[in-house]
Amino acid sequence: MEDTLNSGQSKDTKDIVLSEKKEVDQDYNQKRDALIALCLEVYRVIMGSCLILFVPQKCNDTSCGLSENINRIDDYSVVCLSFNAITMVAFLFLYAVEFKRESKLISYLEVNKNKPMDNESISEELTKLDISYKNILWNLDYYYKVSGYISLVSFITNAILSAISIYSRYLDQTTITVFLTNILFMTLKIHEVISIVYTDKNVFLSAFLTERVQYNDVDPDKLNKQKKKYIGWMFLTPPPPPTPRNSDENVIIQENRELTSSDDTVDSKASTVISGLNKKDTSDNINSLPI
Numbered sequence: 287m288e289d290t291l292n293s294g295q296s297k298d299t300k301d302i303v304l305s306e307k308k309e310v311d312q313d314y315n316q317k318r319d320a321l322i323a324l325c326l327e328v329y330r331v332i333m334g335s336c337l338i339l340f341v342p343q344k345c346n347d348t349s350c351g352l353s354e355n356i357n358r359i360d361d362y363s364v365v366c367l368s369f370n371a372i373t374m375v376a377f378l379f380l381y382a383v384e385f386k387r388e389s390k391l392i393s394y395l396e397v398n399k400n401k402p403m404d405n406e407s408i409s410e411e412l413t414k415l416d417i418s419y420k421n422i423l424w425n426l427d428y429y430y431k432v433s434g435y436i437s438l439v440s441f442i443t444n445a446i447l448s449a450i451s452i453y454s455r456y457l458d459q460t461t462i463t464v465f466l467t468n469i470l471f472m473t474l475k476i477h478e479v480i481s482i483v484y485t486d487k488n489v490f491l492s493a494f495l496t497e498r499v500q501y502n503d504v505d506p507d508k509l510n511k512q513k514k515k516y517i518g519w520m521f522l523t524p525p526p527p528p529t530p531r532n533s534d535e536n537v538i539i540q541e542n543r544e545l546t547s548s549d550d551t552v553d554s555k556a557s558t559v560i561s562g563l564n565k566k567d568t569s570d571n572i573n574s575l576p577i
Contacts, residue, residue: 320388320494327381327475334472335374335441337448338366341465343455350455366444366451373437373444377472380433380479384493387426391490394419405486412488423490427483430493434479441472 333340338358343350358364394415401407412420452465482491 320385320392323494324381324385328378330471330475331374331377331381334468334475335377335444336370337444337465337468338363338370338451341448341452341468342457342460343452344457345455349457363451366447369440369444369447373440376433376437376440377475380430380437383426383429383433384479387423387430388492388494390422390426391492394423395490403489405488408488408490424487427487427490430479431483434476434483437479438476441476445469445472 339352339355343355345351345354356367358367401411449465452461478493482493485491
């Protein structure tokens with residue numbers, strides 16, 4: 287009896303350990319993926335913020351080099367470079383808050399697709415979480431929103447000032463292409479941040495983690511049903527032969543054929559008799575004529 291209890295307890299302990307290990311592995315993988323995404327986002331921020339440095343421009347009938355763009359001494363270029371730097375710092379701060387928020391969400395919360403995702407239901411679930419943890423999440427959400435607005439204002443200002451400077455040093459079509467591409471990168475990021483912060487208080491959306499939809503179950507309408515086979519746009523196998531008619535139908539068809547043939551025979555005989563009579567009358571009339 288004791289051995290049975292011990293084995294049962296050891297099994298339960300083993301299951302708990304495995305479950306905890308699985309959760310730790312999941313949290314580690316999510317944080318790792320978020321860090322990789324952060325590195326890619328930083329590259330996008332540098333390219334999208336420092337427009338004066340990375341957009342091709344004209345200097346003495348040739349394309350400006352990076353050192354020439356950095357060492358500009360006219361007042362307007364200095365202002366543009368300053369706003370490039372301010373915008374980059376604002377976005378880097380935004381990403382720092384974003385990564386901190388994501389890390390806490392991974393540590394404190396779980397993704398469970400079997401539970402509702404509305405604000406009220408999540409609020410009930412959060413009653414299981416201590417108020418100190420909830421305050422951290424709410425504060426990070428607030429900081430994320432504020433930093434998002436600051437980044438938006440600096441981005442718009444930087445884009446307008448840089449566009450004026452770059453237009454005065456227009457080189458060729460690559461100037462427009464690179465400028466619009468970098469602007470598009472930053473616009474998509476701003477849109478993503480706004481869509482995340484404009485939610486209810488207890489709705490926490492991930493800023494980094496994305497997953498593809500995987501079809502892993504059978505549609506009930508197609509369960510245990512066999513699909514018809516086709517060849518190209520027609521049949522894969524020849525269609526089945528026509529179903530033979532039953533014996534009664536065959537007898538009726540045969541009788542109809544016999545009646546039809548007999549009627550045809552009577553009609554032909556009648557035609558022959560009438561023809562013969564006509565010939566006889568004709569010959570009698572000829573014989574009765576005077577010579």
